[in-house]
Amino acid sequence: MFVHLLYSQLKISSLLPSNRNRSLLVHSLTKELGLLSTGKNHLAQLRILRPSPATLEDLSSYHTKDYLEFILNEKNFEGIDEYSGPSDHTEYGLEEDCPYFQGLSQYVRMIAGATLSATKALLDGQTDISICWDGGRHHAQKSQASGFCYIADCVLSILALKRSRITESDGSGRKPRILYLDLDLHFSDGVSQAFASSSSTASQVLTLSIHHASPGFFPASPLATLSDPSDPSFDPFTLSLPLCRGASNATYSRIWRIVEQVKDAFNPDYVVVQCGVDSLSGDPYGIFNWSLGDGDGSLGWCIERICSEWGCKVLLLGGGGYNSPNAARAWAYLTSIALGRKLSLETDIPDHAAFPLYAPSFILDVPAGQTQDQNTNQYLSEVEKHFANIVRVLQETTGIVF
Numbered sequence: 001m002f003v004h005l006l007y008s009q010l011k012i013s014s015l016l017p018s019n020r021n022r023s024l025l026v027h028s029l030t031k032e033l034g035l036l037s038t039g040k041n042h043l044a045q046l047r048i049l050r051p052s053p054a055t056l057e058d059l060s061s062y063h064t065k066d067y068l069e070f071i072l073n074e075k076n077f078e079g080i081d082e083y084s085g086p087s088d089h090t091e092y093g094l095e096e097d098c099p100y101f102q103g104l105s106q107y108v109r110m111i112a113g114a115t116l117s118a119t120k121a122l123l124d125g126q127t128d129i130s131i132c133w134d135g136g137r138h139h140a141q142k143s144q145a146s147g148f149c150y151i152a153d154c155v156l157s158i159l160a161l162k163r164s165r166i167t168e169s170d171g172s173g174r175k176p177r178i179l180y181l182d183l184d185l186h187f188s189d190g191v192s193q194a195f196a197s198s199s200s201t202a203s204q205v206l207t208l209s210i211h212h213a214s215p216g217f218f219p220a221s222p223l224a225t226l227s228d229p230s231d232p233s234f235d236p237f238t239l240s241l242p243l244c245r246g247a248s249n250a251t252y253s254r255i256w257r258i259v260e261q262v263k264d265a266f267n268p269d270y271v272v273v274q275c276g277v278d279s280l281s282g283d284p285y286g287i288f289n290w291s292l293g294d295g296d297g298s299l300g301w302c303i304e305r306i307c308s309e310w311g312c313k314v315l316l317l318g319g320g321g322y323n324s325p326n327a328a329r330a331w332a333y334l335t336s337i338a339l340g341r342k343l344s345l346e347t348d349i350p351d352h353a354a355f356p357l358y359a360p361s362f363i364l365d366v367p368a369g370q371t372q373d374q375n376t377n378q379y380l381s382e383v384e385k386h387f388a389n390i391v392r393v394l395q396e397t398t399g400i401v402f
């Protein structure tokens with residue numbers, strides 16, 4: 001098996017104002033932990049890809065011409081270094097949490113190019129698992145930047161997968177099914193909206209977002225509430241599973257049964273996982289209390305199940321995560337899982353330039369904190385009830401019954 005890790009041009013991917021230098025930390029820790037070595041005895045062989053920037057044609061498969069002409073033309077921002085105040089750029093969302101920054105057009109092309117190169121490696125049959133930690137920009141809209149996201153790389157990737165064909169054992173071809181699973185603290189509004197439909201006919205794409213939702217919490221979207229099959233606008237292929245504050249391994253362990261039932265009912269060929277780590281304990285948002293570890297329900301446990309037990313081709317993408325050293329810990333650890341070389345959580349952070357940032361623990365683990373899990377048995381039972389009906393609808397629609 002091969003795992004392809006996308007190494008974008010780190011100086012460019014590190015420009016993102018909300019996550020300045022995070023990409024450098026992530027990729028340097030991955031390297032320092034020895035994960036880039038390719039010994040013959042390793043279960044998986046790692047190939048590092050250096051992506052080319054996305055072309056206008058690539059980006060146009062989703063984004064509008066007006067948006068691309070605006071965001072890719074540096075002349076529109078002449079004389080500006082970085083700007084987030086009121087401006088005539090608001091039409092395209094370039095304000096507040098999505099300021100213009102120098103290098104924006106290069107950043108957009110590089111991030112989209114990195115995720116698309118990772119996708120292509122799966123499509124070409126070169127690998128079973130592709131990783132692009134700089135991707136996962138799940139809030140970007142067709143013609144607007146939003147929520148620190150300027151380019152909808154997840155959508156571009158799913159569209160590329162959707163256009164491909166699966167060859168069956170008898171030589172016949174069919175369209176692939178793609179499951180998009182979003183583990184970020186925030187609802188995947190950009191991706192969910194892009195593929196939402198109220199049609200009951202089987203869709204090629206199913207989106208499932210597990211996130212926090214409460215009044216005033218970003219992003220405000222009617223799709224971010226608990227999916228309800230009795231709702232007239234219910235779409236079994238656009239699913240939302242909001243969790244209350246303090247969500248811990250115990251809660252994720254319980255809802256993971258639902259995730260796997262949805263996966264089994266949909267029977268995907270490809271799984272695109274947005275691994276935003278603002279849902280981990282220690283993130284400045286401080287909302288969930290999820291841990292990186294390898295116990296049941298932890299992020300590592302979930303990703304290990306996807307990579308080793310689901311039997312699909314997997315694209316792992318990054319996303320949110322505002323404690324940069326913890327994001328580096330998490331994505332390096334998930335890389336080790338994808339490679340079948342799972343590191344111990346007690347692994348010492350190697351001595352390298354960024355070492356002081358890993359104080360005070362100086363180890364790989366991102367443990368749970370003290371926040372109480374407010375996902376009550378009553379709430380989780382309601383979630384289970386809704387999703388039992390959803391799984392039935394999916395089985396009827398897809399014709400897959402277990």
Ligand SMILES: [Zn+2]
Nearest residue numbers: 184186278320
């Ligand atoms: Zn987020």
